[in-house]
Amino acid sequence: MLGLKPIQLLPARERVAAALRKAIISKQILEGSVLTLENTAQELGVSVTPVREAFQILARDGLIELKQNKGAVVLGMNETTIREHYEIRAALESAACGMCCREGRDLKAVEDCLQAARAALDEKDSDSYSNFNQSFHYEIWKAAGNEKMKTMLSELWNGLSMGVKTTQEEYAIKSQEEHERIYEAMARRDAEGASKEMYRHIIRSMEDVLTRYVT
Numbered sequence: 001m002l003g004l005k006p007i008q009l010l011p012a013r014e015r016v017a018a019a020l021r022k023a024i025i026s027k028q029i030l031e032g033s034v035l036t037l038e039n040t041a042q043e044l045g046v047s048v049t050p051v052r053e054a055f056q057i058l059a060r061d062g063l064i065e066l067k068q069n070k071g072a073v074v075l076g077m078n079e080t081t082i083r084e085h086y087e088i089r090a091a092l093e094s095a096a097c098g099m100c101c102r103e104g105r106d107l108k109a110v111e112d113c114l115q116a117a118r119a120a121l122d123e124k125d126s127d128s129y130s131n132f133n134q135s136f137h138y139e140i141w142k143a144a145g146n147e148k149m150k151t152m153l154s155e156l157w158n159g160l161s162m163g164v165k166t167t168q169e170e171y172a173i174k175s176q177e178e179h180e181r182i183y184e185a186m187a188r189r190d191a192e193g194a195s196k197e198m199y200r201h202i203i204r205s206m207e208d209v210l211t212r213y214v215t
Contacts, residue, residue: 010138012046014154016054018134019044021158024063024074025209031076035064057155061085079213086206089156093137093202094195096144096153097182101191105143107183113139114183117176129172136179140186140198171208178204 010018020040023029041051055072058064062081064072077085100107117132134157141150178201185194 010134010154010157012050013053013057014157016040016044016046016050017057017155018157020054020058021061021063024058025077025082025158025212027212029074031074033074034071035074036071061155079210082209082213083206085156085158086202086209089153090199090202090206092149092153092156093140094199096140096146096149097186097194097198098191099144099146100140101186101189101194103145104189105145107143107186109139110136110143110183110186114179117179121172121176124169126169126172129168129176133172133175133179175201175205 020029020035029035035055037048037051037055041048044051052070055064055066059066059072062075063077064074066072099105113132113136117129117136120126120128120132137157138154141153144150178197182194182197182201185197
């Protein structure tokens, strides 16, 4: 027995919101597209309830406009809204890393996620990396001990932030290298170093996504 804990994922509503946000950011779902509760639930393999809740999250973020017929219209994103989104994430996630270090939080769950992700990449299983990537960040938010921050970051999550010229495998390898540096700093209880590494990680993700918006 390795003594590892099960990998924790976000609640269903945040997973649905993340899937839709990622599709909107990457332009898989275009501005002006109409989303319905039933079709979205069917495509994502979930019930209507988390989709309805995800729509409310995305509407609050200004990504979609809710309609009375239980559907929504995609408003899309631009360079300014993308920068705002990732800058908020960078500020909050870097703060979470610093809190974990200063408060001496238990990092075992974070380490478990890092090891699971490393094993997946060793097996060339980049498809599974998305879940391990999500869990790595989630366990840091959880360890920070601030429920309000954890809720805000959960609702901001958007999955892998891939650029137009980056494959999923290439992105996973780059992301894992950055995660290793983040964890190493946290394990040393280097609050400033961990915060800086996380900030760079999120801003690099932003720059990758912005390659989709070059005109």
